[in-house]
Amino acid sequence: xxxxxxxxxxxxxxxxxxxxxxxxxxxxxxxxxxxxxxxxxxxxxxxxxxxxxxxxxxxxxxxxxxxxxxxxxxxxxxxxxxxxxxxxxxxxxxxxxxxxxxxxxxxxxxxxxxxxxxxxxxxxxxxxxxxxxxxxxxxxxxxxxxxxxxxxxxxxxxxxxxxxxxxxxxxxxxxxxxxxxxxxxxxxxxxxxxxxxxxxxxxxxxxxxxxxxxxxxxxxxxxxxxxxxxxxxxxxxxxxxxxxxxxxxxxxxxxxxxxxxxxxxxxxxxxxxxxxxxxxxxxxxxxxxxxxxxxxxxxxxxxxxxxxxxxxxxxxxxxxxxxxxxxxxxxxxxxxxxxxxxxxxxxxxxxxxxxxxxxxxxxxxxxxxxxxxxxxxxxxxxxxxxxx
Amino acid sequence: xxxxxxxxxxxxxxxxxxxxxxxxxxxxxxxxxxxxxxxxxxxxxxxxxxxxxxxxxxxxxxxxxxxxxxxxxxxxxxxxxxxxxxxxxxxxxxxxxxxxxxxxxxxxxxxxxxxxxxxxxxxxxxxxxxxxxxxxxxxxxxxxxxxxxxxxxxxxxxxxxxxxxxxxxxxxxxxxxxxxxxxxxxxxxxxxxxxxxxxxxxxxxxxxxxxxxxxxxxxxxxxxxxxxxxxxxxxxxxxxxxxxxxxxxxxxxxxxxxxx
Numbered sequence: 001x002x003x004x005x006x007x008x009x010x011x012x013x014x015x016x017x018x019x020x021x022x023x024x025x026x027x028x029x030x031x032x033x034x035x036x037x038x039x040x041x042x043x044x045x046x047x048x049x050x051x052x053x054x055x056x057x058x059x060x061x062x063x064x065x066x067x068x069x070x071x072x073x074x075x076x077x078x079x080x081x082x083x084x085x086x087x088x089x090x091x092x093x094x095x096x097x098x099x100x101x102x103x104x105x106x107x108x109x110x111x112x113x114x115x116x117x118x119x120x121x122x123x124x125x126x127x128x129x130x131x132x133x134x135x136x137x138x139x140x141x142x143x144x145x146x147x148x149x150x151x152x153x154x155x156x157x158x159x160x161x162x163x164x165x166x167x168x169x170x171x172x173x174x175x176x177x178x179x180x181x182x183x184x185x186x187x188x189x190x191x192x193x194x195x196x197x198x199x200x201x202x203x204x205x206x207x208x209x210x211x212x213x214x215x216x217x218x219x220x221x222x223x224x225x226x227x228x229x230x231x232x233x234x235x236x237x238x239x240x241x242x243x244x245x246x247x248x249x250x251x252x253x254x255x256x257x258x259x260x261x262x263x264x265x266x267x268x269x270x271x272x273x274x275x276x277x278x279x280x281x282x283x284x285x286x287x288x289x290x291x292x293x294x295x296x297x298x299x300x301x302x303x304x305x306x307x308x309x310x311x312x313x314x315x316x317x318x319x320x321x322x323x324x325x326x327x328x329x330x331x332x333x334x335x336x337x338x339x340x341x342x343x344x345x346x347x348x349x350x351x352x353x354x355x356x357x358x359x360x361x362x363x364x365x366x367x368x369x370x371x372x373x374x375x376x377x378x379x380x381x382x383x384x385x386x387x388x
Numbered sequence: 389x390x391x392x393x394x395x396x397x398x399x400x401x402x403x404x405x406x407x408x409x410x411x412x413x414x415x416x417x418x419x420x421x422x423x424x425x426x427x428x429x430x431x432x433x434x435x436x437x438x439x440x441x442x443x444x445x446x447x448x449x450x451x452x453x454x455x456x457x458x459x460x461x462x463x464x465x466x467x468x469x470x471x472x473x474x475x476x477x478x479x480x481x482x483x484x485x486x487x488x489x490x491x492x493x494x495x496x497x498x499x500x501x502x503x504x505x506x507x508x509x510x511x512x513x514x515x516x517x518x519x520x521x522x523x524x525x526x527x528x529x530x531x532x533x534x535x536x537x538x539x540x541x542x543x544x545x546x547x548x549x550x551x552x553x554x555x556x557x558x559x560x561x562x563x564x565x566x567x568x569x570x571x572x573x574x575x576x577x578x579x580x581x582x583x584x585x586x587x588x589x590x591x592x593x594x595x596x597x598x599x600x601x602x603x604x605x606x607x608x609x610x611x612x613x614x615x616x617x618x619x620x621x622x623x624x625x626x627x628x629x630x631x632x633x634x635x636x637x638x639x640x641x642x643x644x645x646x647x648x
Contacts, residue, residue: 077561079522079532079533079534080531102518104534104535104554104556107518108518108522108534108535111518111519111522111523112522112526114519114522114523115486115519115522115523115525115526115527116526118483119608120481120482120483120607120608120609121482121517121519121609122609123511123516123517123518123519124516124518136612140516141514141515141516141614142401142405142513142514142516143513143516144617145401145404145405145617146405146407146414146514146614146615146616146617147614147615147616147617148611148612148613148614148615149611149612149613149614149615150609150610150611150612151609151610151612152608152609153608153609153610154608160518192531192565192566193531193532193533193563193565194563195561195562195563196562196563196564197562198556198559198560198561198562199553199559199560199562200558200559200560201555201558201559201560202557202558202559204558206557206558207557208557209557211646212646235647236641236646236647237646238646247576248579253576254537254575254576255537255555255576257575257576260513261425261426261513261574261575262575262576268644268645268646269640269641269644269646278403279401279402279403279404279405280401290644292627292637292640293624298626301403303624304624305624306624307623307624307625308624308625308626308627308636308637308640309624309625309626309627310626310627310628310629310633310637311626311629312629312630312633313629316629317629317633317634320631320634321634321637321638324634324635324638325638325641325647328638328647
C-alpha cells in the first residue's frame with residue numbers, strides 16, 4: 001500500500017479540493033513500484049475540511065482509499081501531532097511507501113514521521129527510476145541547480161516530491177475511494193508545538209501560486225521603485241517578488257524573496273525587472289512557464305534564460321507598459337497601436353504581422369478583466385514591514 | 389540562556405555548480421566557502437538573543453577540518469565558542485549526520501549544561517534534506533518547528549518558553565514552545581551582521597574545540613551521482629525597449645492569457 005499525505009485547500013468558488021502539490025504527489029504515486037497494492041490518500045481532519053469532498057477529489061487523482069485522521073488536537077496544525085498521526089496511519093495501512101508533496105507542511109510532517117520511525121527519507125524527489133528492492137531515484141540539490149541520483153534502501157520508503165516535478169493529471173475514470181475515519185491516539189503533551197494562533201499578514205495574492213509574478217532586483221534601485229512593479233502586478237492579477245539584493249537593501253520584506261532560500265514560484269509568466277539572475281535566484285524561478293526579462297544588460301543570466309527580453313531601462317519601460325495595459329483595459333477594443341498615437345513609431349525591422357488574431361484578444365468579452373480588477377481592489381498589501 | 393547553533397560548510401557556487409569527474413561531489417577546488425544562508429541568520433539570532441538576555445552561544449559543525457573557517461566566522465559575528473565534530477568530509481546522509489549531532493550535543497550538555505535552544509537552518513544549501521534538525525530534536529525529545537522567521541523570548545523567559553512565528557504565504561503562524569526547544573530558522577529572520585575587525589581578530593585567536601564524530605555508518609539513503617541540470621534551451625526573442633516593444637509585450641501577455 002502506498003500512502004500519500006495530502007493537504008486540502010478551498011477554491012475561489014468555495015469547493016474543498018486537494019492542493020495542487022498533493023494532486024501532483026498522487027499522480028506520481030500511482031506510477032510508483034508497489035502501486036498495484038493500492039494508493040491511499042491521508043488527510044488530517046482539522047474539523048474544517050470537508051473530508052467527503054476532498055476524498056472525492058483524491059479519487060480523481062488515483063486514491064482508492066482515503067484515511068481521514070481524527071483527533072481534537074488536529075484543529076490546530078502541529079508538526080509533532082501531525083507527524084505522530086502519520087506514523088499511526090503508516091502502521092494502520094501497513095504502508096511500504098509514503099509520499100508527501102515537499103511543501104512547508106508536507107515535508108515537515110513527513111520528516112517528523114521519518115524521525116519517529118528512524119527511517120530514511122529522501123527529500124525533493126523528481127523521479128523514481130527502478131523498482132527493485134532498493135530504489136534508484138532522482139532528486140534535486142541546491143534548490144534544483146544540481147541533480148542527484150540517489151539510492152533508497154528501506155522496507156518502508158519515505159519520499160517527498162519536489163512540487164511541480166510532475167503535472168497533476170486526473171484519471172479518465174475517477175476512483176470512488178472508500179473513506180476510513182481513523183481515530184488517532186496522541187500523547188497530549190505534543191500540543192506543545194501546535195499553532196497558538198494565526199495572524200494574517202497579507203491579503204494580496206500568494207507569491208507561490210500567483211499566475212503572474214513581477215520580480216524586481218538591483219535595477220529597481222529603491223523601495224519606491226517597486227511602486228510601478230506593484231501596479232503592473234495588480235493589472236495582471238499577479239504578485240510582486242524580488243531578489244536577495246532587494247531584501248538585503250530593505251526595499252522589500254523577505255517574504256517577497258524569490259529563490260533558493262525564499263519562495264519558489266511557478267507562474268505562467270515571470271516578468272523579471274532588473275534582476276541579473278544569479279543561480280540562487282533562478283533556482284526559485286525555474287518553474288516559471290515563461291520568462292520576460294527587462295534588463296539593461298543583454299549578457300545578464302536572466303536575459304539568457306528568458307523567452308522574451310527587453311534590453312532597456314525598466315524605469316521607462318514598465319510605466320509605459322502599465323499605461324498601455326490601462327488604456328487597453330479601459331477600452332478593450334482599442335487596436336494595439338493607438339495607445340501610442342503620440343509617439344512616432346519607428347519601423348521595427350522584423351515587424352511581426354499584427355493580424356486579427358492578436359487583436360481579437362481585445363474583442364473578447366471583458367468580464368474576465370473586470371472581475372480580475374475588482375478582485376484586486378481589495379488586494380492591497382496589508383503587511384507590516386519587518387523591523388530590522 | 390544557553391543557545392547552540394548548528395551550521396554546515398558549503399561552497400559558494402558561481403553561475404553553475406561544477407561536479408568532480410567521478411560525479412560524487414561538487415568540485416569546490418576553485419570555490420570559496422560559507423555557511424548556508426539560513427544558518428547565518430541562526431547565528432545572528434543566537435548572538436542577538438544572548439545580547440538581550442545574557443548567557444552563552446555555541447556554534448557547532450559536522451564536517452572536515454576545513455569547516456574551522458565557518459566556526460571562526462560565527463565567532464567573529466559574536467558567538468562565544470566553536471565546536472568541530474570532525475568527519476572525513478565525505479557526503480553524510482541525514483540519519484548518519486543527525487546521530488552524530490545528537491551524540492555531540494549530549495556531550496556538550498554533560499560538560500556545560502543544557503541548551504535552552506538549539507537552532508538549525510531550515511535546510512542545508514547544498515544537500516537540502518529538510519530533516520536533520522527534526523531528527524535531532526526528536527532524538528532529544530524536544531519540540532521543533534521549521535521555517536521560523538521570528539524568535540522572541542520576551543517576557544516569557546520566566547515560564548521558560550520561546551515565541552516564534554513562521555510565515556505561510558498570506559499569514560503567519562505563531563507557536564509558543566516550552567524550553568528546551570529546537571528551531572529550524574529561515575533566511576529573513578534578521579539581517580546578519582558583518583563581523584567587525586575586532587571580531588575577526590578575536591575569532592582568529594579563539595579556541596575551537598574539535599572532537600571526532602560518533603559514526604554509526606551510512607543510513608538508508610546514499611549518493612549515486614551528481615549532475616548539472618540540462619541547460620534550459622530558450623531562444624530569447626529580443627523585444628524593443630520603445631513603444632513597439634510595449635505592443636509586443638502586450639501581445640505576448642494576451643497570448644499567454646494573463647491579459648484579456
